[in-house]
Amino acid sequence: MNEVSDVQTMAGRGLRAHVGTSDILIGNVALLGENxxxxPTEAETQLQEWGQRGFPTMLVARDGQTIGAFAFADPLRSDAKSTIAALQKVGISELVMLSGDNARVASSVASAVGITQTxxxxxxxxxxxxxxxxxxxxxxVAMIGDGVNDAPALATATVGVAMGASGTDVALETADVALLxxxxxxxxxxxxxxxxxxSIIRQNLWISLGVICLLVPSTLFGLAPLGVAIIFHEGSTxxxxxNALRLLRFDMGHSAK
Structure with missing residues (x-):
C-alpha cells in the first residue's frame, strides 16, 4: 500500500495529499478550477444530476487529471426540525443557515427543517x-457550528455556540458556549x-435595592430598631x-406556558 504524506486541508475546498509519487486532490469544483x-463533460453532467437531487459532490484528481467523482448524503439529525420549531417558540424568529454546500443542497436542507433563509x-x-x-x-447574533470552517464565524458572532461531542477542537476553543x-x-x-x-437576576436586584432603600432611612431616622433592620436585611438575603435556587427546578415547558 502506498504511503500517504503531506496532507493539506483547504477550508471550504477539500484536501491535497501525496499518495506514493502521485499528487492527489479531493474536493469541489472550485478546488480543481484553482489548480x-x-x-470531463461526463463528470460535469453527473455532478449536475447529483446536484439537482440535492447531494453534495466531490471530485478526485491525480497528477493534474480528473479521475473520479462521487456524491454523498449527510442525513439530517432526527431532532433538527423539532429543535428549529422550539427555537422559534422561544422567540428566535429569524434563523439563517450558512452553508458551504451549493445553493440547491442548502435550500433542500433548509426547507426540510423549516429554515427560510439560506x-x-x-x-x-x-x-x-x-x-x-x-x-x-x-x-x-448567535452562531452555532461544529467545524473548522465555522470557527472564524463563531468568534465574530455575539455568542458562538459549539456542538461539544462532534465539534472540532478549534470550534470548541473559539466558541463562547460549548454544548457537552x-x-x-x-x-x-x-x-x-x-x-x-x-429575569431572576433582575428580581434579586430589585429585592436587594428595595430592602436597602427601605431600611437605611428607617434606621437613620429611628423608625426601625437596628435589630429589626438586621433581621430584615438578612431575611432579604x-x-x-x-429565588435564585428556582433555576434548579427550571422547566422549559412550564416556562413556555
Missing part, C-alpha cells in the same frame, strides 16, 4: 462576512434557561438565595 484541472457556497471568510452583515442589521453533547434540544433549553436566569 487548472479540467473536468446563504450557500460560503468559505470561512464568507461566513464571517455574513455574520457581520447580520450584526449590522441586528445588535446581537450532540443533543440539539439543548439549544432552545439553553436560550430559555438564560432568559429565566436574567435568604429570599434572594431562595
Amino acid at each position: 487548472n484541472i479540467a473536468i 446563504r450557500a457556497d460560503l468559505l470561512p471568510a464568507d461566513k464571517v462576512k455574513a455574520i457581520n452583515a447580520l450584526l449590522s442589521e441586528h445588535k446581537m 453533547s450532540d443533543d440539539l434540544s439543548k439549544l432552545p433549553f439553553a436560550v430559555a434557561l438564560s432568559r429565566q436566569a436574567k 435568604i429570599l434572594v438565595v431562595l
Whole structure:
C-alpha cells in the first residue's frame, strides 16, 4: 500500500495529499478550477444530476487529471426540525443557515427543517462576512457550528455556540458556549434557561435595592430598631438565595406556558 504524506486541508475546498509519487486532490469544483484541472463533460453532467437531487459532490484528481467523482448524503439529525420549531417558540424568529454546500443542497436542507433563509457556497471568510452583515442589521447574533470552517464565524458572532461531542477542537476553543453533547434540544433549553436566569437576576436586584432603600432611612431616622433592620436585611438575603435556587427546578415547558 502506498504511503500517504503531506496532507493539506483547504477550508471550504477539500484536501491535497501525496499518495506514493502521485499528487492527489479531493474536493469541489472550485478546488480543481484553482489548480487548472479540467473536468470531463461526463463528470460535469453527473455532478449536475447529483446536484439537482440535492447531494453534495466531490471530485478526485491525480497528477493534474480528473479521475473520479462521487456524491454523498449527510442525513439530517432526527431532532433538527423539532429543535428549529422550539427555537422559534422561544422567540428566535429569524434563523439563517450558512452553508458551504451549493445553493440547491442548502435550500433542500433548509426547507426540510423549516429554515427560510439560506446563504450557500460560503468559505470561512464568507461566513464571517455574513455574520457581520447580520450584526449590522441586528445588535446581537448567535452562531452555532461544529467545524473548522465555522470557527472564524463563531468568534465574530455575539455568542458562538459549539456542538461539544462532534465539534472540532478549534470550534470548541473559539466558541463562547460549548454544548457537552450532540443533543440539539439543548439549544432552545439553553436560550430559555438564560432568559429565566436574567429575569431572576433582575428580581434579586430589585429585592436587594428595595430592602436597602427601605431600611437605611428607617434606621437613620429611628423608625426601625437596628435589630429589626438586621433581621430584615438578612431575611432579604435568604429570599434572594431562595429565588435564585428556582433555576434548579427550571422547566422549559412550564416556562413556555
